[in-house]
Amino acid sequence: MRTSSIVRKTKETEITMTLNIDGSGQANINTGVGFMDHMLELFAFHSGFDLEIQCIGDIKVDSHHTVEDLGIVLGDCIKEALGDKKGIYRYGQMAIPMDEALVTTTLDLSGRSYLVYHATLPAMILGNFETEMTKEFFKAVSDHAFMTLHIQQVYGENTHHIIEAMFKSFARALKQAAAIDEVNKDKVISSKGML
Numbered sequence: 233m234r235t236s237s238i239v240r241k242t243k244e245t246e247i248t249m250t251l252n253i254d255g256s257g258q259a260n261i262n263t264g265v266g267f268m269d270h271m272l273e274l275f276a277f278h279s280g281f282d283l284e285i286q287c288i289g290d291i292k293v294d295s296h297h298t299v300e301d302l303g304i305v306l307g308d309c310i311k312e313a314l315g316d317k318k319g320i321y322r323y324g325q326m327a328i329p330m331d332e333a334l335v336t337t338t339l340d341l342s343g344r345s346y347l348v349y350h351a352t353l354p355a356m357i358l359g360n361f362e363t364e365m366t367k368e369f370f371k372a373v374s375d376h377a378f379m380t381l382h383i384q385q386v387y388g389e390n391t392h393h394i395i396e397a398m399f400k401s402f403a404r405a406l407k408q409a410a411a412i413d414e415v416n417k418d419k420v421i422s423s424k425g426m427l
């Protein structure tokens with residue numbers, strides 16, 4: 233089983249996270265930011281990863297440190313659980329509609345971090361979540377998982393729909409990329425021999 237478990241404590245947040253890439257989409261998530269709980273539950277369901285998160289953050293300030301640090305720890309967990317990446321498909325791509333919104337995610341578990349993020353979010357706040365933190369979350373994930381991550385909002389008007397389509401397309405693309413290709417299960421899919 234490709235699993236990882238990380239505890240990270242700073243003056244701003246305390247996060248305990250357990251990830252199982254070869255899971256069944258089970259989630260037990262409590263971040264203190266309701267919209268992030270909703271998004272991370274969707275992420276677990278659509279990736280098929282099991283994900284447990286307990287987070288105590290300084291949400292009396294705002295959601296900034298909590299959301300960014302959740303991205304950091306999720307990225308670290310993905311990297312650790314993937315291990316030597318032997319046999320993975322490496323690339324993933326998924327376009328997901330949600331009502332009027334369409335978002336595509338294209339990613340490469342390349343060993344190099346890079347985020348391209350094209351989105352326009354009309355609403356600034358959803359619950360106690362500042363929507364500008366969406367980009368910061370994915371930046372932290374790509375930095376810490378060493379993943380090339382391109383997220384593009386093709387169109388959409390409702391901010392909840394747009395961000396939800398992002399998390400679902402990210403989850404589905406990552407599920408593809410992390411899946412084991414039985415034909416190549418003893419190989420690392422890089423002409424350099426390492427990811």
Ligand SMILES: [Mn+2]
Nearest residue numbers: 270392393396
């Ligand atoms: Mn929703």
